[in-house]
Amino acid sequence: MYQRNLSTTTCKLKDIPKGKTQSSSLWLARQFSDPYVQKAKMENYRCRSAFKLLEINSKVKMLHPGMKVLDCGAAPGSWSQVAVKLVNSNGDDTKKPKGLVISVDKLPIYPIDGAVALSRCDFTKPIIQEQLVSILKDEKLDVVLSDMAPNATGVKEMDHDLISKLANSVIRFAVTYSKPGADVLIKIWDGRNRPQLEENISQFYSKFKIIKPESSRQNSSEIFLLGRGFKGLKPSSQVTESKSEDQVS
Numbered sequence: 001m002y003q004r005n006l007s008t009t010t011c012k013l014k015d016i017p018k019g020k021t022q023s024s025s026l027w028l029a030r031q032f033s034d035p036y037v038q039k040a041k042m043e044n045y046r047c048r049s050a051f052k053l054l055e056i057n058s059k060v061k062m063l064h065p066g067m068k069v070l071d072c073g074a075a076p077g078s079w080s081q082v083a084v085k086l087v088n089s090n091g092d093d094t095k096k097p098k099g100l101v102i103s104v105d106k107l108p109i110y111p112i113d114g115a116v117a118l119s120r121c122d123f124t125k126p127i128i129q130e131q132l133v134s135i136l137k138d139e140k141l142d143v144v145l146s147d148m149a150p151n152a153t154g155v156k157e158m159d160h161d162l163i164s165k166l167a168n169s170v171i172r173f174a175v176t177y178s179k180p181g182a183d184v185l186i187k188i189w190d191g192r193n194r195p196q197l198e199e200n201i202s203q204f205y206s207k208f209k210i211i212k213p214e215s216s217r218q219n220s221s222e223i224f225l226l227g228r229g230f231k232g233l234k235p236s237s238q239v240t241e242s243k244s245e246d247q248v249s
C-alpha cells in the first residue's frame with residue numbers, strides 16, 4: 001500500500017522561507033490550518049480531495065462493491081483510493097463482488113493498489129480514450145468521476161471555459177461507455193457555461209444535481225455536477241459545446 005502523502009505536507013508558519021511569494025506563503029498557511037489536510041494525512045489519503053468524494057458519496061450513495069469506475073484527473077490519487085475501497089476493486093472483502101477502478105491523469109500517478117492507472121495520459125486524446133476502452137474490454141462503466149482541472153490562468157472566464165471543455169469531453173465519453181442506470185460526477189469552476197453543461201447532462205441522465213461539499217473550500221467556485229441514472233444513448237443525441245468555448249484553443 002502506498003504510504004506517502006504527496007500533497008498533504010504541512011509546515012509551521014515560522015518555517016516559511018523568507019523569499020517565498022505572498023501567494024505561496026498564504027497557500028502554505030492555509031494548508032497548515034486546514035483540518036482536511038491534517039485528516040488526509042492521518043487517514044493516509046494522498047490529498048484532502050478524498051473527503052469531497054467521501055462526503056458526496058455518503059449523501060448520494062453511488063459507489064458500491066462490484067462497480068466499474070473511471071476516475072478522470074486522478075493524480076495524486078485520493079479519489080481513486082476512495083473508489084477502490086468502495087467498489088472493492090482490490091478484493092479486500094472476499095465476500096463482496098470485486099469492482100474495477102481505472103485512473104487517468106496527465107501527471108504521474110504512483111501505483112494505487114486495486115486501480116489500473118494510466119499515468120501521464122491526457123484524457124481528451126482519442127488514443128488515450130481507446131486505451132481506456134480496451135481496459136474495459138466489452139464491458140461498460142457504472143460511474144464516471146472527473147475531478148479534472150486545467151492549469152489555472154487566473155482569468156476567471158478563461159479558466160471556466162477550459163474546465164467546461166474538459167467536462168464536455170467527460171460527458172461525451174461517459175454517455176458512450178456507460179451502462180444504463182450509470183452515474184457521472186464532474187467538477188467544474190462555476191460560470192457562464194453551467195446551464196449548457198446542465199442541459200448536456202440532463203439530456204442523458206434522469207436526475208441532475210449540483211453539489212458543493214462542506215470539504216470544498218467555501219471561497220472556491222468549485223462545484224460538482226451530478227447526473228444519475230443514465231438513460232442510454234439515442235442515435236440523435238449529442239453533447240453541445242458552449243459558444244464561448246470556441247474561443248478557447
Ligand SMILES: C[S@@+](CC[C@H](N)C(=O)[O-])C[C@H]1O[C@@H](n2cnc3c(N)ncnc32)[C@H](O)[C@@H]1O
Binds near residue numbers: 150
Ligand atoms: C484537483 S486534481 C485531482 C485530484 C484527485 N481527484 C485526487 O483526489 O487525488 C486535478 C487533476 O486533473 C488533471 N488533469 C487536467 N487536465 C487533464 C487531462 N486533459 N487529462 C488528464 N488529467 C488531467 C491534472 O493533471 C490534475 O492532476
